[in-house]
Amino acid sequence: MLKILDKPPGCTTHTSLSSDESKRLHLEPNDGFLEHLSDRSGKKLNPVHRLDVGTSGVLLAVQQGSAESAELTASLSAALESRDVKKTYYFVTDRKPRRGFESGSKIESHIARVKSGGGSHIKTGPQYISHAPTSIEPVNAVTVIELVHQHGNYALWKALPQTGKPHQIRLHAESAGLAILGDADHGGTDFPTLCLHAAELETTVFVSGKPLEIKARSPLPRWFSDLDLLNDRQLVSWLQAIERRERLHRSLRTMEVFVSETRREIHSDSILGGIDLRCDRLGEITHFHWYGNPKQMGSRFQETDLARVNRLASILKLEDWYLQHRSNRGAASTDSQKEETALSKENLPVRWISNEGEMRFQFRRDSGLSPGLFLDQRANRRWVLSH
Numbered sequence: 309m310l311k312i313l314d315k316p317p318g319c320t321t322h323t324s325l326s327s328d329e330s331k332r333l334h335l336e337p338n339d340g341f342l343e344h345l346s347d348r349s350g351k352k353l354n355p356v357h358r359l360d361v362g363t364s365g366v367l368l369a370v371q372q373g374s375a376e377s378a379e380l381t382a383s384l385s386a387a388l389e390s391r392d393v394k395k396t397y398y399f400v401t402d403r404k405p406r407r408g409f410e411s412g413s414k415i416e417s418h419i420a421r422v423k424s425g426g427g428s429h430i431k432t433g434p435q436y437i438s439h440a441p442t443s444i445e446p447v448n449a450v451t452v453i454e455l456v457h458q459h460g461n462y463a464l465w466k467a468l469p470q471t472g473k474p475h476q477i478r479l480h481a482e483s484a485g486l487a488i489l490g491d492a493d494h495g496g497t498d499f500p501t502l503c504l505h506a507a508e509l510e511t512t513v514f515v516s517g518k519p520l521e522i523k524a525r526s527p528l529p530r531w532f533s534d535l536d537l538l539n540d541r542q543l544v545s546w547l548q549a550i551e552r553r554e555r556l557h558r559s560l561r562t563m564e565v566f567v568s569e570t571r572r573e574i575h576s577d578s579i580l581g582g583i584d585l586r587c588d589r590l591g592e593i594t595h596f597h598w599y600g601n602p603k604q605m606g607s608r609f610q611e612t613d614l615a616r617v618n619r620l621a622s623i624l625k626l627e628d629w630y631l632q633h634r635s636n637r638g639a640a641s642t643d644s645q646k647e648e649t650a651l652s653k654e655n656l657p658v659r660w661i662s663n664e665g666e667m668r669f670q671f672r673r674d675s676g677l678s679p680g681l682f683l684d685q686r687a688n689r690r691w692v693l694s695h
Contacts, residue, residue: 309370309371309373309374309376309377309380310368310369310370310371310380310384310520310522311353311368311369311370311371311562311563312366312367312368312522312524312562313341313345313366313367313368313369313559313562314364314365314366314367314526314527314555314558314559315341315359315363315364315365315366315367315506315555315559316341316364316551316552316553316555316556317361317362317363317364317501317502317548317552318361318362318501318552319339319340319341319344319361320339320340320341320361321340321341321342321355321358321359321367322340322341322342322343322355322358323339323340323342323343341367341559342355342369345369345559345560345563345565348560348563348565349560349563349564349565351371351372351373351563352371352372352373353369353370353371353372354369354370354371354372354377354381355367355369356368356369356370356381356384356385356388357384357388357472359506360474360475360478360502360504362490362491362501362502362504363502363504363505363506364504364505364506364526364529364551364555365397365505365506365507365526366506366507366508366509366524366525366526367506368384368509368522368524370384376515376516379515379516380513380515380520383513383514383515383520384511384513386513387511387513388472391470391471391472392511392512393509393510393511394468394508394509394510394511395468395469395472395506395508395509396466396467396468396506396507396508396509397466397467397468397469397477397504397505397506397507398456398464398465398466398467398504398505398507398528398532399464399465399467399477399481399486399488399489399503399504399505400462400463400464400465400488400489400503400531400532400535400538401462401463401465401481401486401487401488401489401496401503402461402462402463402489402497403485403486403487403496403497404485405484405485405486406483406484406485409484409485409486411453411454411455412452412453412454413452413453413484414450414451414452415449415450415451415452415453415480415483415484416441416447416449416450417438417439417440417441417447417449417479417480417483418438418439418440418441418442418445418446418447418448418449419436419437419438419448419449419473419474419475419476419479420436420437420439420445421435421436421474422435422436422437435474435475436473436474436475436479437479438476438479438480438482438483448471448473449469449471449473449476449479449480450469450470450471451467451468451469451470451471451476451477451480452467452468452470453465453466453467453468453480453481453484453486454466454467454468457535458535459535459536460535460536460539462489462535462538463486463535464532464535465481465486467480467481475494477504478491478493478494478504479494481494482494482495482496488502488503488504489502489503489538490502490503490504491503491504499541499544500541500544500545500548501544501545501548503529503531503532505526505528505529505532506526507525507526507528508523508524508525508526509522509523509524510522510523510524526555529547529548529551530547530551530623531544531547537623540616542583542616543616543619543620546574546585546587546620547620547623549573549574549575550573550574550587550624553571553572553573557571566665568663568664568665568686569589569590569591569662569663569664570588570589570590570591570662570663570664570669570681570683571588571589571683572586572587572588572589572683573587573588573589573594574586574587583598583599583600583613584598584599584600585597585598585599585617586599588681588683590660590662590671590681591660591661591662591663591671592628592657592660592662593628593629593630593656593657593660593662593671594621594626594628594629594630595629595630595632596617596629596630596631596632597632597634598613598617598631598632598633598634599634600633609631609633609648609650614631614650617631617650621652626652627652627653628652628653628656628657629651629652629656630649630650630651630652630656630673631649631650632648632649633648633649649673656673657673658672658673658674659671659672659673659674664681664686664689665690665693666693667689667693669681
């Protein structure tokens with residue numbers, strides 16, 4: 309059975325551990341996206357193709373368990389090998405194309421893996437390089453790159469790869485002078501996320517003698533559609549955290565896995581050196597936890613910060629939400645018992661009901677300072693329910 313998945317950025321397509329390594333290290337190989345979905349759904353998935361760790365978007369996999377699934381995997385692999393698959397990627401850059409490069413140009417090169425130079429050598433640079441073809445190393449990578457639109461310092465480009473070599477689009481974008489935003493390994497400007505997305509995949513394969521037409525789509529990241537968002541790195545980092553979970557949840561639903569009404573959308577942004585904001589979906593109400601700048605103890609949100617959260621809620625089409633300042637409760641101050649809040653509207657419900665699986669909870673904004681669930685205790689609540 310074919311599964312059209314939506315891979316989040318920041319995770320491998322499948323586990324980096326071999327079966328021998330997982331046994332030796334006593335670890336379950338769940339660090340890959342497909343392994344995680346298989347573990348959650350109880351359905352074994354075979355990868356048909358792969359996306360880079362930082363790349364988001366369309367990913368095809370086949371659920372194991374039947375002779376048809378084996379035939380489908382073989383047919384899709386053959387289509388990819390023979391280049392009978394149309395793939396469309398989009399990427400964002402803040403660079404101008406090199407002299408002589410025009411929209412719609414075709415880039416042809418030879419892409420090869422960089423040799424490690426020995427068993428004890430630890431390589432820190434790019435794993436693949438692209439260079440002009442020669443008689444010994446002929447063309448093995450072809451990409452057409454087209455300009456979609458630009459806004460200010462940023463531009464959205466479409467990439468149509470006609471081959472499928474590792475890092476192909478990233479390398480060809482770099483050679484066109486269009487190093488992808490967030491792709492530091494290939495000359496791109498530092499950014500909270502790699503701005504490369506696999507948006508579409510189309511092909512027709514034959515299974516049991518019958519044609520199977522595949523048209524897979526994945527929605528573009530919000531900052532691809534609105535390049536103005538890229539001027540606010542903090543906002544994009546929050547959106548990226550939310551979109552990662554949206555793509556995961558979309559894939560879990562494809563695997564028929566229940567996604568709870570109560571869940572964390574943003575956990576923490578302090579690792580990016582910005583504002584530490586957390587976001588919980590509690591059914592009909594969204595709860596933002598504001599911890600401020602981790603470098604400034606006791607920092608409170610300002611009008612500009614509230615405007616940014618308002619913009620985030622508007623982009624996500626959230627109507628019912630509240631923002632709560634979470635102070636340092638260990639400090640010897642009475643202020644820790646008077647935490648500030650900001651409401652999306654005056655008549656926001658004070659108490660409401662939301663489900664977590666088979667369990668129903670009442671949330672109260674008028675009782676205590678933590679009117680939510682400890683979401684990391686979900687497994688324990690399931691255990692209590694089952695006993």
